[in-house]
Amino acid sequence: MPKTAAMLVIGDEILSGRTQDTNSNYVARQLTAIGIDLQEVRVVGDVEDEIVAALNALRSRYDFVFTTGGIGPTHDDITADAVAKAFDVGIGYHPEAYALLEARYAAGEFNDARKRMARVPDGGTLIKNSASIAPGFQIGNVFVMAGVPMVMRAMMEEILPRLPRGALVLSVTISTALPEGAIAQGLADIQKAYPDTVIGSYPWYRDGTFGAQLVVRSRDAAMVEAAAREIEALAIKLGATPERISSV
């Protein structure tokens, strides 16, 4: 069975609309690229009970959970404490994180707020941060990362080698200038004939023309190719010129 994952985005700024979350999309693409299926994303605010409840729901259901946000030095950074509470473990300074941070700051600058960034739930292991030192951490099947995209990406680089590789979901994307409503019935028939693929249709509109990108996905390369050819034949039969715009 393919491994599954969920993402928990933590931060009032996402829910107020102040910040557009792009971390989920990045993590989604990274996981797709190693054959892990991201199956759910949740966004919650900086509220301990909400983080605890969401994390416990997700970590019990999926193989891996990735969180972003809430691990900085300020009072609104409550993720580490919430994760400790979710796992029902203590929390304290992680010696290695403490040493890394202590070395980063000049004498007298390693204050209590900065020390907060060395707090890791008991049993957690560090996720190094090549961008800005202060580490994330892993506990059980949960990976806790920063919210700043550059830092999150640096942490994801550290996490990827820890994750198992699964068979990739292969996909072919075919674009055709047919409105979805014209191709829908034929597409449904192809989906039925290729139950081991998942076929998605994503409409587009350009310069007065309606079209769709038709995406076939499966871990079975032969099935993807066979279904893709049927879609191309369908488009041609309907008078269009299908264009295979990606095949990965």
Add this chain to the structure above:
Amino acid sequence: MPKTAAMLVIGDEILSGRTQDTNSNYVARQLTAIGIDLQEVRVVGDVEDEIVAALNALRSRYDFVFTTGGIGPTHDDITADAVAKAFDVGIGYHPEAYALLEARYAAGEFNDARKRMARVPDGGTLIKNSASIAPGFQIGNVFVMAGVPMVMRAMMEEILPRLPRGALVLSVTISTALPEGAIAQGLADIQKAYPDTVIGSYPWYRDGTFGAQLVVRSRDAAMVEAAAREIEALAIKLGATPERISSV
């Protein structure tokens, strides 16, 4: 009490990373602008049981739920059926939706796939779509919208007059070239002194300089202003020049 909301984004293409969701951010900003608090976002794939479970969890907990995606004419558009199942009601052609769509297509082009877009759970009322005719619908406290951003926005225009106006969350954003770790303790003290505000800190890094945007939010204008002034005084005391970059 302020009204609360959740968003349910439906679509495999978001979870695979193929598509960056921007609808949540748009809905978040629209709701913030009328005083409704978006408290949770979930993203699930095109899987009926997942949609039903998430929708039932959200609609029982929040005043309003907004969904995007899965209401087109193709086989992978299963949102209307999932919503009917979640509400345990039947589903069929909505006469007004059917008439709108029938009028849109030339004779012979209003095929079964296109008729699917007229299917609405029993008891649902239409959300008109000035962008591409095919309507969304409201049932109970759930608003079901298209996934294509342009269409979703047209539907949101129709929904906004149906929603109650609440007291707005006001916010002041102060940017200062102080690293979070330097201002964190003072900021925590201000948060404690102004418990009716929520103060967030969002770090930035530019040309070798660390800084933070400090955001004070509250429905109480006087509290926002008082806390903002304390933050400005704190930044000045720490040797920085705070800049008030927005006040809404």
